[in-house]
Amino acid sequence: MTQEQRPIRVMIVDDVLETRENLRKLLQFEPNVQIVGEAATGKEALQVAKERQPDVIIMDIHLPDMSGLEATEQIRKVLPATQVVILTVQGDMEYMRRAMMVGARDFLMKPPSIDELLDAVRRAAEVAWEEREKIAVAQETGPLGMRPPETLGKIITVFSPKGGVGKSVLAANLAVALQTPDTVVHIVDAKRAFGDIAVLFNEQASHNLSELADEVDMDLLSQALLTHGPTGVRILAAPSRPGENLPSTEQLRQILDLLRNLSDYIVVDTGPLLDPYTLTALENSDLALLIFEQDVIAVRNARLALDFLAQDFPLERVLLVLNRYDKRKGISPERLQQYFRLPVYIIPEDKWMPHAVNRGEILVRTRRNAPATQGILRLMREVRERLLQQARV
Ligand SMILES: Nc1ncnc2c1ncn2[C@@H]1O[C@H](COP(=O)(O)OP(=O)(O)OP(=O)(O)O)[C@@H](O)[C@H]1O
Ligand SMILES: [Mg+2]
CATH class of the missing domain: 3.40.50.300 (P-loop containing nucleotide triphosphate hydrolases)
Structure with a gap:
């Protein structure tokens, strides 16, 4: 399977149902995107992510129980290959810096254009696949590719x-x-x-x-x-x-x-x-x-x-x-x-x-x-x- 055909497993996290629906619609333009899960809270996001192991998570910053940044940090700890794209209305540098610090891959302004969103999802998926590969090699050969x-x-x-x-x-x-x-x-x-x-x-x-x-x-x-x-x-x-x-x-x-x-x-x-x-x-x-x-x-x-x-x-x-x-x-x-x-x-x-x-x-x-x-x-x-x-x- 070539990289282009490989399905990109995406999960959407936002507390507003309508936003989730809109994102779904935008992503339908990309034939190899599969929406594998949705969540409305940080806790739910963590649980669904663990179950579905998506390649990319599109994450809102404001969630009822915790911030999207906190959720990102927790998810990245348990699923190191999964990449997070943060969606927010706040465009200040401090937010972006913090998003990157907790391991987010990308940062988009709400509402994103189709092109912006698809570009970010594709880039993040490629990183996720690479990470998965590295983890698979490390599991075969021990930490850091070291031999037993x-x-x-x-x-x-x-x-x-x-x-x-x-x-x-x-x-x-x-x-x-x-x-x-x-x-x-x-x-x-x-x-x-x-x-x-x-x-x-x-x-x-x-x-x-x-x-x-x-x-x-x-x-x-x-x-x-x-x-x-x-x-x-x-x-x-x-x-x-x-x-x-x-x-x-x-x-x-x-x-x-x-x-x-x-x-x-x-x-x-x-x-x-x-x-x-x-x-x-x-x-x-x-x-x-x-x-x-x-x-x-x-x-x-x-x-x-x-x-x-x-x-x-x-x-x-x-x-x-x-x-x-x-x-x-x-x-x-x-x-x-x-x-x-x-x-x-x-x-x-x-x-x-x-x-x-x-x-x-x-x-x-x-x-x-x-x-x-x-x-x-x-x-x-x-x-x-x-x-x-x-x-x-
Ligand atoms: N079995 C052999 N039959 C014929 N010639 C040989 C044979 N073994 C080595 N030589 C020749 O001896 C020469 C010296 O070999 P080589 O450079 O490998 O020695 P060396 O021990 O590594 O030397 P140095 O200590 O300078 O590093 C080479 O030109 C090589 O062609
Ligand atoms: Mg020699």
């Missing part, structure tokens, strides 16, 4: 003590791999300088984290996000120029908290070194992916990072990822598993990876058969499985 705790998004932080090991490409590919038509995935670039996520998605960081440096709220956050057209992954990019203001670590925590309400998965890419941003992301993570490469120094650093993390992060929430694996390089995955005493997930060295990066493509999307794609999809399934296991405990 068991469906809050899961945070997966990709980190490494070393630079250039493939954190960003793996974070981007993982985000895309996790995305399905029914899931919402956000990727946050929490690298404090020279973040690469927007570039990897071939997007301009026209909106980014710096917009949340002064204040964090849901509106500002929604504005700061970009959506990657081809996949629908939503990106919270790093500032495009170094030196721009950044949110504090406390603000980053707030941002992640808000994102949990909007997402199924939040993938956080971090910079090298365990800087305050990385630590904040890790503290708030459900899963941490420690990325390292196949050489003795990288392995040793990964061990140190793991020991550091283990002080207050449960190891069953860490996935070790050996990136750019090449069997000719000597250190075998079996040896690494023994050394770490944890499973090691492998992403092979793959010439298609830099190829995709240079074309602004996300490998898992454009090359399903590439060896690295296969590794990332295995990792994605493991990520999902681990998060499900955690939810079951």
